[in-house]
Amino acid sequence: xxxxxxxxxxxxxxxxxxxxxxxxxxxxxxxxxxxxxxxxxxxxxxxxxxxxxxxxxxxxxxxxxxxxxxxxxxxxxxxxxxxxxxxxxxxxxxxxxxxxxxxxxxxxxxxxxxxxxxxxxxxxxxxxxxxx
Amino acid sequence: xxxxxxxxxxxxxxxxxxxxxxxxxxxxxxxxxxxxxxxxxxxxxxxxxxxxxxxxxxxxxxxxxxxxxxxxxxxxxxxxxxxxxxxxxxxxxxxxxxxxxxxxxxxxxxxxxxxxxxxxxxxxxxxxxxxx
Amino acid sequence: xxxxxxxxxxxxxxxxxxxxxxxxxxxxxxxxxxxxxxxxxxxxxxxxxxxxxxxxxxxxxxxxxxxxxxxxxxxxxxxxxxxxxxxxxxxxxxxxxxxxxxxxxxxxxxxxxxxxxxxxxxxxxxxxxxxx
Amino acid sequence: xxxxxxxxxxxxxxxxxxxxxxxxxxxxxxxxxxxxxxxxxxxxxxxxxxxxxxxxxxxxxxxxxxxxxxxxxxxxxxxxxxxxxxxxxxxxxxxxxxxxxxxxxxxxxxxxxxxxxxxxxxxxxxxxxxxx
Numbered sequence: 001x002x003x004x005x006x007x008x009x010x011x012x013x014x015x016x017x018x019x020x021x022x023x024x025x026x027x028x029x030x031x032x033x034x035x036x037x038x039x040x041x042x043x044x045x046x047x048x049x050x051x052x053x054x055x056x057x058x059x060x061x062x063x064x065x066x067x068x069x070x071x072x073x074x075x076x077x078x079x080x081x082x083x084x085x086x087x088x089x090x091x092x093x094x095x096x097x098x099x100x101x102x103x104x105x106x107x108x109x110x111x112x113x114x115x116x117x118x119x120x121x122x123x124x125x126x127x128x129x130x131x132x
Numbered sequence: 133x134x135x136x137x138x139x140x141x142x143x144x145x146x147x148x149x150x151x152x153x154x155x156x157x158x159x160x161x162x163x164x165x166x167x168x169x170x171x172x173x174x175x176x177x178x179x180x181x182x183x184x185x186x187x188x189x190x191x192x193x194x195x196x197x198x199x200x201x202x203x204x205x206x207x208x209x210x211x212x213x214x215x216x217x218x219x220x221x222x223x224x225x226x227x228x229x230x231x232x233x234x235x236x237x238x239x240x241x242x243x244x245x246x247x248x249x250x251x252x253x254x255x256x257x258x259x260x261x262x263x264x
Numbered sequence: 265x266x267x268x269x270x271x272x273x274x275x276x277x278x279x280x281x282x283x284x285x286x287x288x289x290x291x292x293x294x295x296x297x298x299x300x301x302x303x304x305x306x307x308x309x310x311x312x313x314x315x316x317x318x319x320x321x322x323x324x325x326x327x328x329x330x331x332x333x334x335x336x337x338x339x340x341x342x343x344x345x346x347x348x349x350x351x352x353x354x355x356x357x358x359x360x361x362x363x364x365x366x367x368x369x370x371x372x373x374x375x376x377x378x379x380x381x382x383x384x385x386x387x388x389x390x391x392x393x394x395x396x
Numbered sequence: 397x398x399x400x401x402x403x404x405x406x407x408x409x410x411x412x413x414x415x416x417x418x419x420x421x422x423x424x425x426x427x428x429x430x431x432x433x434x435x436x437x438x439x440x441x442x443x444x445x446x447x448x449x450x451x452x453x454x455x456x457x458x459x460x461x462x463x464x465x466x467x468x469x470x471x472x473x474x475x476x477x478x479x480x481x482x483x484x485x486x487x488x489x490x491x492x493x494x495x496x497x498x499x500x501x502x503x504x505x506x507x508x509x510x511x512x513x514x515x516x517x518x519x520x521x522x523x524x525x526x527x528x
Contacts (some may be wrong), residue, residue, distance in 0.1 A: 002176075004176050009173075037183050039173050041171055048328075049328045049356065051168060052352045052353065053351050075347065077341040090350055092350070095348070167298060167444055195445025195446075196445045196446075197443060212492075215488075215491060219448050269439055269440050300438070301447050302438050305434075306434050306435070308401050
């Protein structure tokens with residue numbers, strides 16, 4: 001199963017609406033099951049440094065088929081995956097805001113959101129998933 | 133002067149409509165005057181390798197305030213800028229498909245399109261500029 | 265609003281004067297709102313390894329519109345942004361010495377200073393901001 | 397022998413004055429004998445893509461103790477050094493605008509200028525050398 005551009009746009013829109021509601025300009029990215037970018041938006045005044053993070057949160061969520069939040073828990077110092085953030089040529093993000101997109105339980109892509117505090121990023125990403 | 137997300141979306145849409153008309157799925161990117169990504173779309177079945185190229189065509193057009201086509205003419209073997217494509221850490225593209233976006237003559241960003249033959253990329257990028 | 269070279273030079277000069285006062289040779293960088301370098305100075309005998317750090321502290325302060333010191337607090341092990349230093353292709357610095365430059369409250373660029381102990385870097389960067 | 401920051405600033409100033417005379421905003425970089433950045437200026441409205449090129453022209457001129465123009469002649473397709481621009485992790489520039497700085501015949505650093513047509517870059521770089 002594939003993720004279409006039309007579907008990706010819906011996900012981005014759903015996230016954007018939520019970002020506007022909470023008043024935090026966000027970078028919003030959607031990648032397909034190959035981890036490759038399908039759609040991206042930087043809202044006005046959103047952080048520049050979060051362009052890369054949003055795209056890579058989405059990549060990370062596909063790459064391990066889990067949320068970046070869950071991956072992060074196991075990647076802290078002393079935990080089993082500590083150091084993983086230095087692999088994959090700097091493309092992994094180990095804090096919340098990246099969530100897999102699934103069709104009938106099957107992984108088809110992911111959304112990545114960055115621009116606010118981590119709980120805000122997660123909230124906006126979840127709104128994107130809900131619009132899917 | 134700044135480029136807003138609303139403006140960037142119009143540019144992407146204008147390009148997408150043209151790409152559909154000519155039947156070539158494209159990667160379409162818009163960057164701001166700092167060369168940083170504002171909006172991106174990969175149409176269904178568009179080449180994966182062109183994601184990077186579309187984004188970097190837009191970067192290049194801002195970086196030198198000219199089309200990538202014009203930059204390319206002066207970057208051929210024997211020409212004055214030969215070798216420039218190896219600078220800027222691989223972010224320069226020296227064939228057509230990147231075009232500056234201007235407001236009242238002032239540079240505010242650029243569009244980059246990649247996915248077809250170069251003349252098709254240019255045609256689609258020009259449609260994006262026209263929608264601006 | 266833009267940051268001019270004349271303004272950037274004033275910022276660098278203000279920082280340099282302070283660095284001389286405290287007797288620590290510094291690398292001093294100023295970037296614009298797009299995160300791109302505007303002015304840079306390495307004082308005699310300043311550390312080579314701090315060239316990159318000064319430039320990237322300035323980039324980081326623009327990228328997240330906050331001081332690198334503040335970003336660093338949230339990026340420690342166990343904190344919400346742990347791992348962020350591995351994003352943005354190695355361009356983020358998460359210790360003090362990068363400070364945003366604002367005009368009328370609006371972000372227009374940043375200064376980054378590196379060459380001494382972190383509190384010294386911060387002191388010199390603040391002197392640069394004051395000269396703005 | 398070393399290149400001081402005071403000397404580097406004179407070189408940059410000399411180049412800047414010439415750039416203003418010919419009305420082309422330039423990126424101007426000076427590196428020391430180790431190829432490491434000492435001073436940099438981007439004049440208002442100078443090309444973003446030329447930040448990297450100016451710095452690396454200066455690096456290249458030190459790296460081979462010759463002008464980038466001379467290096468370029470031997471680096472064209474079919475010539476003895478063809479392909480050299482892909483070495484040194486993208487830090488070599490093989491067109492004019494980088495010139496060694498010498499004291500009593502000894503290499504102490506280089507200037508790199510980028511922002512106009514190549515002959516303009518060379519003219520501005522030569523003005524910087526003359527101010528040395």
